[in-house]
Amino acid sequence: MTQRTLGDWLAYLEQLHPSAIDMGLERSRQVLARLGLGKPAPRVVTVTGTNGKGSTCAFIAALLKAQGLKVGVYSSPHLLRYNERVQLDGLEASDAQLCEAFAAVEAARGEISLTYFEAGTLAAFWLFSRSSLDAVVLEVGLGGRLDTVNLIDADIAVVTSIGVDHVDYLGDTRELVAFEKAGIFRAGKPALCGDLNPPQPLLDKARELNAPFFLRGRDFDLASTDQFWQWRGVDARGAVVELRDLPLLDLPMENAALALQAYLLMDLPWEAGVIAQALRDARIVGRLDRRQFSWQGKTLNILLDVGHNPHAAEYLAGRLAARALKGKRLAVFGLLADKDLDGVIDPLKAQVSSWAVTPLDTARSRPAAELQSVLENLGATVQSYPSVAAALEGQCAQATADDEILLFGSFFCVGEALQWLDRQTMEVGVDGGAG
Numbered sequence: 001m002t003q004r005t006l007g008d009w010l011a012y013l014e015q016l017h018p019s020a021i022d023m024g025l026e027r028s029r030q031v032l033a034r035l036g037l038g039k040p041a042p043r044v045v046t047v048t049g050t051n052g053k054g055s056t057c058a059f060i061a062a063l064l065k066a067q068g069l070k071v072g073v074y075s076s077p078h079l080l081r082y083n084e085r086v087q088l089d090g091l092e093a094s095d096a097q098l099c100e101a102f103a104a105v106e107a108a109r110g111e112i113s114l115t116y117f118e119a120g121t122l123a124a125f126w127l128f129s130r131s132s133l134d135a136v137v138l139e140v141g142l143g144g145r146l147d148t149v150n151l152i153d154a155d156i157a158v159v160t161s162i163g164v165d166h167v168d169y170l171g172d173t174r175e176l177v178a179f180e181k182a183g184i185f186r187a188g189k190p191a192l193c194g195d196l197n198p199p200q201p202l203l204d205k206a207r208e209l210n211a212p213f214f215l216r217g218r219d220f221d222l223a224s225t226d227q228f229w230q231w232r233g234v235d236a237r238g239a240v241v242e243l244r245d246l247p248l249l250d251l252p253m254e255n256a257a258l259a260l261q262a263y264l265l266m267d268l269p270w271e272a273g274v275i276a277q278a279l280r281d282a283r284i285v286g287r288l289d290r291r292q293f294s295w296q297g298k299t300l301n302i303l304l305d306v307g308h309n310p311h312a313a314e315y316l317a318g319r320l321a322a323r324a325l326k327g328k329r330l331a332v333f334g335l336l337a338d339k340d341l342d343g344v345i346d347p348l349k350a351q352v353s354s355w356a357v358t359p360l361d362t363a364r365s366r367p368a369a370e371l372q373s374v375l376e377n378l379g380a381t382v383q384s385y386p387s388v389a390a391a392l393e394g395q396c397a398q399a400t401a402d403d404e405i406l407l408f409g410s411f412f413c414v415g416e417a418l419q420w421l422d423r424q425t426m427e428v429g430v431d432g433g434a435g
Helices: 006-014 026-035 053-065 095-109 116-129 174-184 200-208 253-264 272-281 310-321 341-351 368-377 388-398 411-423
Strands: 043-048 071-074 086-088 135-139 156-159 191-193 213-215 221-224 228-234 240-247 289-295 298-305 329-333 354-357 382-384 404-408
Touching (some): 043 053, 086 095, 095 116, 156 174, 191 253, 341 404, 388 404, 404 411
Parallel strands (some): 043 135, 298 404, 354 382
Antiparallel strands (some): 071 086, 221 228
């Protein structure tokens, strides 16, 4: 029999289970036991939250790598290649490694049906366990309590923020969402929260488990000026630790503050210069991701952001408002049908001069005609296009070097845009962040 390629495996896994999302741990737990897998590394950090998971994971991983540790990172979804989901000591897992891992999971599962995400997560655990890693950072895919990532007992559990999203699975209140996310806490192990107003179920779970609880605004916090930012936190013994005159970052500094508190609790070397450089080195494609590119002889600016819920839109709007722009901001926007359209548009409508709306390359996409209708009812200037590429080219045609194209609304949207950018003949530079 011909060996499956990575594409073959992914296509196979997509049809293996009757539903794409099937919350619960029992199927995955049985397969994990059959694989004989335990803790994938001596240090494990699990990160959940409505927004900010990706950048928080990137900051934690960067801090650990700066100490010479071998670090594995699991994240989802991916933008261009599935390999992005599994990083082994700074490198994406190869096709061959992933195929070997999927084959191991397939052999172990027997009659047990797994979703695409469950199989992928177990494959990541299998790879981590064979890579002699010092630490693993795990990003929760959905919720926390019933997410496959939660099969692993974390040494430190991190909750970035709590908003209402994925209501069909997590509930339609912050309290219900908090209950699900608190499911990653473990008895006696540190639990961190970056939300300034954590719902009561999160506090209750930490107390129930006697988990040391570190809350932003109380135990750790940050402050910034136009040129620098400062951080303070507490170590595992309760001693206050401070960092001053840190350089401003492209990614959200609130998430850097959360990562610093997690790192401080690991009792690793604490050198201000090394820490500051590690934070600056952290990058995540598609999050506050500003670039320049050449299109038909023009040098143009684009800001890519995967934000797709009201909380992310509010944060993005704040960053845009704080940055002066000589020209206009031209949006390219697509959204999935299960997202809060009004909640995403409302914070950003004042920042955008014209909108190019588009369907996304998935059956879950919201129709462009619906996006156009809602925006026109708000008095916006809107043009509908059949694809992300067409919408980008429509905005490029009217953009000048002083303008900025803002492309946001979904991982699907940013993924298509990155493919389009790769096809441009000359990319004249990358600025790497929102500034």
